[in-house]
Amino acid sequence: MSFCDLNVPFKDVRTTSDTIDYLSQLGYGVVAITQTLRPKEANAENVLDQPVYSKQFTSSGWMKPNTNNHTMEIYKRLNIVIEKVEELKDLERSFQKKFQQYHLISITTADRMVMEAISILPWVDIINFQGNVKSRIRTEVLRKGYDKGIHYEINYNDIFKMDGSFMANTTELIRSSKGKNVIISSGCDKTRLMRSPYDIENMVSLLGMSTEHARSAHTKHAKSVILKGLTRLTHLGIIDSFPHSKLQELEKWKMINDLATNPTKNNIPEEKEKEMEKEKENQEQDVDKMKE
Amino acid sequence: MDIIKDDGALCKSKIIVKEITAKKKNTNTKKTTSTTTTTTTTNEQQEDTQLETIIHHINQHPFNQSVHVVVPVQPDASSSASSTTTSKATLLSSMSKSKSKLEDTIATHFLQRATSSSSSSSSSSSTNDLLVQIQVSLHQLINYQFVTNCIVKGEFIGLSQLSGLDSGNVVAFLANGTVVLNVNKETYEVLGLTGKHSAFNKGQRFIITINLMEKKYSTEDGYKRLNWCFNQRIGDINLLCRMSTNAFERLKSLPHKVLANDIDFSFDSIHLPLDIKDVTQIIDKQEQQELVMALNEVIGTCICGVVTPFNVDFVLAGQKKKSKDNGSSESQFDSYSFISSPEIDNNNNNNNNNNSVSHSSQTFISFKKGMILPSEIVPLAKECRQLVATGSAPWAAVHVSGFADSPISWGLNEHAYGLSGENDYTLVFQKNNKCCLHFILNSSDTFS
Numbered sequence: 001m002s003f004c005d006l007n008v009p010f011k012d013v014r015t016t017s018d019t020i021d022y023l024s025q026l027g028y029g030v031v032a033i034t035q036t037l038r039p040k041e042a043n044a045e046n047v048l049d050q051p052v053y054s055k056q057f058t059s060s061g062w063m064k065p066n067t068n069n070h071t072m073e074i075y076k077r078l079n080i081v082i083e084k085v086e087e088l089k090d091l092e093r094s095f096q097k098k099f100q101q102y103h104l105i106s107i108t109t110a111d112r113m114v115m116e117a118i119s120i121l122p123w124v125d126i127i128n129f130q131g132n133v134k135s136r137i138r139t140e141v142l143r144k145g146y147d148k149g150i151h152y153e154i155n156y157n158d159i160f161k162m163d164g165s166f167m168a169n170t171t172e173l174i175r176s177s178k179g180k181n182v183i184i185s186s187g188c189d190k191t192r193l194m195r196s197p198y199d200i201e202n203m204v205s206l207l208g209m210s211t212e213h214a215r216s217a218h219t220k221h222a223k224s225v226i227l228k229g230l231t232r233l234t235h236l237g238i239i240d241s242f243p244h245s246k247l248q249e250l251e252k253w254k255m256i257n258d259l260a261t262n263p264t265k266n267n268i269p270e271e272k273e274k275e276m277e278k279e280k281e282n283q284e285q286d287v288d289k290m291k292e
Numbered sequence: 293m294d295i296i297k298d299d300g301a302l303c304k305s306k307i308i309v310k311e312i313t314a315k316k317k318n319t320n321t322k323k324t325t326s327t328t329t330t331t332t333t334t335n336e337q338q339e340d341t342q343l344e345t346i347i348h349h350i351n352q353h354p355f356n357q358s359v360h361v362v363v364p365v366q367p368d369a370s371s372s373a374s375s376t377t378t379s380k381a382t383l384l385s386s387m388s389k390s391k392s393k394l395e396d397t398i399a400t401h402f403l404q405r406a407t408s409s410s411s412s413s414s415s416s417s418s419t420n421d422l423l424v425q426i427q428v429s430l431h432q433l434i435n436y437q438f439v440t441n442c443i444v445k446g447e448f449i450g451l452s453q454l455s456g457l458d459s460g461n462v463v464a465f466l467a468n469g470t471v472v473l474n475v476n477k478e479t480y481e482v483l484g485l486t487g488k489h490s491a492f493n494k495g496q497r498f499i500i501t502i503n504l505m506e507k508k509y510s511t512e513d514g515y516k517r518l519n520w521c522f523n524q525r526i527g528d529i530n531l532l533c534r535m536s537t538n539a540f541e542r543l544k545s546l547p548h549k550v551l552a553n554d555i556d557f558s559f560d561s562i563h564l565p566l567d568i569k570d571v572t573q574i575i576d577k578q579e580q581q582e583l584v585m586a587l588n589e590v591i592g593t594c595i596c597g598v599v600t601p602f603n604v605d606f607v608l609a610g611q612k613k614k615s616k617d618n619g620s621s622e623s624q625f626d627s628y629s630f631i632s633s634p635e636i637d638n639n640n641n642n643n644n645n646n647n648s649v650s651h652s653s654q655t656f657i658s659f660k661k662g663m664i665l666p667s668e669i670v671p672l673a674k675e676c677r678q679l680v681a682t683g684s685a686p687w688a689a690v691h692v693s694g695f696a697d698s699p700i701s702w703g704l705n706e707h708a709y710g711l712s713g714e715n716d717y718t719l720v721f722q723k724n725n726k727c728c729l730h731f732i733l734n735s736s737d738t739f740s
Contacts, residue, residue: 029460
C-alpha cells in the first residue's frame with residue numbers, strides 16, 4: 001500500500017505542484033488537495049478544477065495496475081469548517097451539488113456537540129477535531145462513526161502550534177479509538193514542515209499508537225477513506241458508469257469485444273444444440289434405412 | 293548456530309553467527325608409499341569442504357549492492373621482536389612486503405574498472421559484464437526467444453528499482469529462470485496470477501513465484517495467459533540488470549542507461565588489532581554478543597571511512613583493560629564495545645606495555661558498488677582465505693550488503709521491509725583455517 005497524505009491545502013497551481021513533488025521525494029504515493037469553505041460559501045467556485053500535475057516519480061508508481069503513469073495519484077477534498085450545531089441544518093441541501101465535484105468530504109470542528117452530531121451523517125468521510133479536549137472522548141461516539149465508515153484525522157502540523165492542544169487531542173483520540181479508523185495527514189502547505197512517513201510513524205508511536213496502527217494510519221485506513229469517497233459518486237454503491245474516454249491506458253480490455261461476448265461465435269444455447277444433433281442423427285439413420 | 297539480537301528502540305535486527313568448519317569426507321583414499329601424502333590429501337579435502345560451504349552461502353544470495361574487503365597489514369615477525377629499538381626504515385620495509393602481496397592478490401580485482409567499461413563489445417557472451425538500467429514492461433522479458441537464449445543460460449539477472457518493498461511493487465529475475473513478484477493487494481487483485489500471502493503483511497502483500505521453465509508456461513495457453521497479464525493489466529517497471537552483450541543487443545531498442553560499478557581500494561591509516569579472539573570459543577553469551585557487535589562496528593567504521601587523528605584502541609583480542617591508576621578491581625574496564633566508550637591512547641604504538649594489543653599501522657580497504665554477482669565475490673573470499681592461511685595477513689573480513697528492496701534474501705526466502713531492510717553478511721577469516729559467517733538480518737525475514 002502506498003503512503004497517503006490526504007490534507008494538502010490548495011494555494012496556487014505552481015506551489016501545490018511543487019509541494020506534491022516534494023512529497024513524492026519523501027516517499028508518498030497518494031495526495032488529496034483540500035479546499036476549505038464555510039457553510040455560507042456553498043456557491044463558491046471549485047478551485048480544484050485547475051489541473052495540478054506532478055512530475056516526480058514515486059516509489060509506488062512502478063508496475064501499477066491499469067496505468068503507465070508513475071506519478072502521484074491526486075484526489076480532491078472539500079473541507080467544511082463548522083462552529084455551531086445550528087449550521088448543520090441546511091448544510092446537506094446547500095452543498096449537495098458540490099458533493100459530486102469532490103472525491104472526499106471532511107468537516108473540521110472545535111465543538112464536541114458538533115462532532116457527536118456529525119458522526120451519524122452518511123455523506124461525511126473524515127472528521128477533524130481541533131478544539132481543546134477538556135474531558136474524555138467517549139468510545140460510543142466513535143463507534144457510531146465506525147458504522148458509517150467515518151475516519152478521524154490527526155494533522156501532525158498542529159504540533160507546531162503553541163496551544164498545546166495537539167498532544168492532548170491525539171493522546172485522547174488514540175486512547176479511545178485504539179488506533180482504529182485513524183488517519184494521519186500533514187495539513188500544511190509549507191514544505192519545511194512536511195516529514196517522511198517513517199518519521200511520522202515514529203512520532204505517533206511515541207504518543208501511544210502501536211507500530212502496526214501507525215503504519216496502517218496512512219496506508220490502509222487512508223485507502224479505505226478514498227474508496228468510501230469514490231462510492232459516493234456511484235449509484236448506491238452498486239453501479240458506476242463512465243464514458244470510454246475516461247478509461248485508463250491499460251483498461252481498454254474492459255470494452256465490449258466480440259471475443260468477450262462470443263468467444264466461440266456460437267449464439268445457439270446448449271440444449272437446443274443437443275436437440276439439433278439428435279435430429280441430425282435420426283435423419284441420418286432414416287437415410288441409411290432408406291438406402292438399405 | 294547462535295542467534296544474537298540487538299533490539300534497539302525502533303530498529304530491530306539480528307546477527308546470526310555460523311562457524312564454517314572443515315568436515316572430513318568419507319572417501320576411499322588410495323594407498324600410497326609415503327604417509328605425508330595421505331595427510332595432505334585429507335587436509336585438502338577438509339579445506340575443500342570449507343570452501344564448498346562458503347561458496348554455497350555466497351551463491352544463495354544473488355542480489356548484492358556492494359562488497360567491501362578489510363585486511364589489516366601485518367608487519368614481519370623480526371620487527372615485532374625488537375619493540376624498543378624499532379626504526380622507521382625497518383617498519384616500512386616489513387610493511388612493504390605484506391602491502392605488496394595485498395596489491396598483487398586482492399587489489400587486482402579492484403582495478404578492472406577501466407577495462408570493463410571499454411571491453412563491452414569484446415567481452416564474451418557468457419559473462420555478465422554490463423550493468424544496465426532499463427524501462428521495460430514485463431511481457432517483453434518473458435518472450436520465448438529471450439528466455440531460451442538469455443535467461444536460462446544465466447546471462448540475465450535483474451531487480452526492480454525506484455519502487456519500495458513496503459509501498460510499491462517489486463519484481464526480481466533470477467538466473468535459473470524464476471521470477472519473483474512482491475505486490476500489494478490492489479495489483480494482486482487486478483493482475484490475475486496465483487500467489488500466496490506474505491508471511492509478514494498478511495492480507496496486504498502477496499508473493500507470486502513463476503518458474504518460466506515449467507511445462508505450464510511452455511504451452512500456448514499458459515504462455516498467452518502470462519503474457520496477457522503482464523501486458524494488459526500492469527504497467528512497466530524500471531529494472532537494474534546485469535546482462536551479457538547478447539542480451540543487451542535484444543533490449544537495445546528500449547529506453548536504457550549503461551552504468552558501471554564503482555570500484556576503488558586504498559591503504560588507510562586505521563590501527564586495527566592483529567589478534568581477534570575466536571567467537572565460538574566464548575562460553576558466556578553476553579560476552580559473545582558484545583564481541584560480535586564490536587567486530588561488526590569496527591568493520592562498519594572502516595567501511596564508512598572513519599579515520600580518527602588519534603589511535604583509538606579497539607579491544608577485540610579479549611583483554612580486559614585496566615585503568616591508568618592501576619587501582620583496585622573496581623576500576624577495571626570490562627567492555628568490548630568501542631563506540632560507547634572509546635579510549636584515546638597515544639602510547640600503544642610503541643608496544644611497550646605488556647597488556648597492550650599489537651596493532652597494524654595500516655589497513656587495506658577496498659569496495660565495489662553497484663550490482664555485484666556472487667561469481668565476483670567467490671574469488672575475493674578465496675584470496676582472503678589464502679592470505680590468512682599463508683600468514684601474510686592476521687585476519688580478513690569480506691562484507692557484502694544486499695539490496696534493501698529485494699523480495700528475496702537467501703535462496704527463495706521472503707525478505708520484507710519493516711523498519712529496515714538489511715540482508716547483509718560478513719565473512720571473517722582467522723588463523724588455523726577458521727572462518728565465521730555473520731548474517732545480518734532485519735526482523736522480517738524468513739531466513740532466520
